[in-house]
Amino acid sequence: MINELYPIALDCCISTDAFWNSSFGDIIDEIDSYRRREKYKQKQQAIHAHNLAQQIIEGIDLIVNGNDNQKELHGLWDYYPGLFEEEKEKHKKQQEYNEFENFKAQRRKFANYHNKKYGGGESR
Secondary structure (H helix, E strand, O other): OHHHHHHHHHHOOOOHHHHHOOOHHHHHHHHHHHHHHHHHHHHHHHHHHHHHHHHHHHHHHHHHHOOOOOOOOOOHHHHOOOOOHHHHHHHHHHHHHHHHHHHHHHHHHHHHHHHHHHOOOOOO
């Protein structure tokens, strides 16, 4: 029985010394733990692949259908909440700044149009 476990233990990254100096129960625990970690890694890879596919679909939809529905691509913080809080805040502040600058440019354009039409000075 123990000899049958040896190749499995090696595949589970259990060293030869650790294998021969451990009890049967310890070896089984190590193998079970390795399998749980591998399953977790597979789940993480599946989540990453799913998120990537979702982002690609959203990007293609945005290109094909245009920005009619005002849909914005999700950021990393939407897929991994708690992991990218700092980046989310920076993005939010930059977005607010860009919106304000856009608003100011539109107001300047309107003021210039109004002043040309009705007389008045050039706005800055």
